[in-house]
Amino acid sequence: MDLRELLGALRKQWVPILALTLLGAVAAFAFSVNQQKMWTAQATILVRPASGQSTADLNSGAVFVERVVGTYAALARTPVVLDPVADELGLESSSELRGKVTAAISSGTTFISVSATWRDAEGAARVANAVADEMQIAIVDAAPLQQGQPSIVVSSVAPAVAPGSPSSPDVTANVLVGTFAGFLVGLGFVLLRSALDSRVRTVADARRLTSSPVLGEIAPPRRPSRSAIPDADPWAEDYRRLRTNLRLLDVGERPASVLVTSCTADEGAATVSLGLARTAVEGGLRTVLVEADLRHPRLAQDLRLPAGPGLSDLVATRGDIAAAVHVVDGVDVLPAGAAVASPGDLVTSPAMGDLLARLVEGYDLVVCLAPPVLTVTDAAALGAGTHGVVLVVGRPRVTSDQVTEAVNALSMAGASLLGVVMNDAASVAPARLSRRAADRPGAPGTGNARRQPGAPAAPGAGGSVPGQAGSPSSGTSTPAGAPARRGEGAQPAR
DSSP states (O other): OOHHHHHHHHHHTHHHHHHHHHHHHHHHHHHHHTSOOBEEEEEEEEEEEOOOSSHHHHHHHHHHHHHHHHHHHGGGGSHHHHHHHHHHHTOSOTHHHHTTEEEEEOTTSOEEEEEEEESSHHHHHHHHHHHHHHHHHHHHHHSOEETTEESEEEEEEEOOOOOSSOOBOOHHHHHHHHHHHHHHHHHHHHHHHHHHOOBOOSHHHHHHHOSSOEEEEEOOTTSOOOOSSTTOOTTHHHHHHHHHHHHHTOSSSOOSEEEEEESSSSSSHHHHHHHHHHHHHHTTOOEEEEEOOOSSOOHHHHTTOOSOOOHHHHHHHOOOSTTTOEEETTEEEEOOOSOOSOHHHHHTSHHHHHHHHHHHHHOSEEEEEOOOTTTOSHHHHHHHTSSEEEEEEETTTSBHHHHHHHHHHHHHTTOOEEEEEEESOTTOOOOOOOHHHHTSTTOOOOOOOBOOTTOOOOTTTTSOOTTBTTSTTSSOOOOTTSOOOTTOBSOOOO
16 A cells, blocks of 8 residues: 555545544543542652761761762651651551652752642642651651761751642543544554455556556446536446547457456446447447346346347347347347356357357447356356456455456456456446436437347437448348348448
8 A cells, every 4th residue: 555545545534533533532531530639739848968067067968968868758658757647647557648649859959849649639738748747857867966966957948738720630631642542543443444455446456456457437326427418327428438448449450349247246237338338329339238147137127128039049049139139228238038047058159159240240349248257157258259358346345356356267268358447336227218318419219129120220229320231322231130230331430
């Protein structure tokens, strides 16, 4: 994950970071307000040498005091000091005081600061002053004698007073620490989630998994149309880009047959194949959409096609193509047909290859809808018999391992992967264009007529156009029941 992807992940997943940051602040605040308030008071005593006979005596006494003042400060937490204080305050034991009393030396001086923390302000002051008084006695008793007199003098210079505010809990500091800790936890959660998330989410993810190009991105339904044409299909421009990119793959030879498949089920391969076929018709190409998914056929149901023969019937009987084709939005649709006992054997049979060859001869573009690559082997086998495969990746449900496995399966079968389509509209089932959208200029027709044997289709509805094979002005004839031969007559617009 590079810096740009890291920033992108943080931008997309800012909600958990913000939520955990706020949670840390709230938790710290709740913890602080539920803690017992403690008060700290401080008393200061001075340890100095006793008066000497000379300046040298005073200097040596000062050096001695500086050397031992640390030891005297440690007396604050010993029973010698705390036991009398406990008796004075009426406490059962001095152990209650030991964790609440500290003594520190001011740097470079012989001042000892005695601090006491207690449950109330007055109590803190009483404990601090009592400990300071007892320390004066203990230090003098511990000091060596000089000519029968103590060599050290201890005096109180700043008695403790009741503090005006509690010393703990520090709500502000705790909230700041909790906020920062929550932010770090949220950041770590997002980074860990992004590192462990193997789903394909971006075009960059797809490009890392395959050397084939990303042919297009299909927007989710909630995104407004990018088409400049009013009342257009919301995904019209996305499919036009897909169609254009397919044309630009090989300028010398445009793919005549394309297999559309996906890694797993419910990634929107059927919707993408129908959208590609529609835009191909818009571009002037005679296009047929073949439902080659014989295991779970749904295209006829989604498009509300009447019952009749389909792909399985044509492969089994080598029947008339035109008798099984329906026209939907200007696209010739060949449904799956009757259920068969062994779909895998049927789609890989020589008869299937012959049918595809007949379709390629009769149409400018043959779009085959195949079952998922990772579910059955039909897609890989069919892909080897077409000019190339378009792999639909329904994000963000597909993982990188699944895409890699699908690409490898197609490669092992000898199929040519033309590219990948990132589909954000995987939940959208294939459907007809609305009448209003179909009436706009340049849109394919919305008829549902069955292609009649020997009858050419209307211009703009997936049939012949003037000057093409099968039309009166072409000068050539087409066998009854077969679509016009690809490449005869006028060339379709690119």
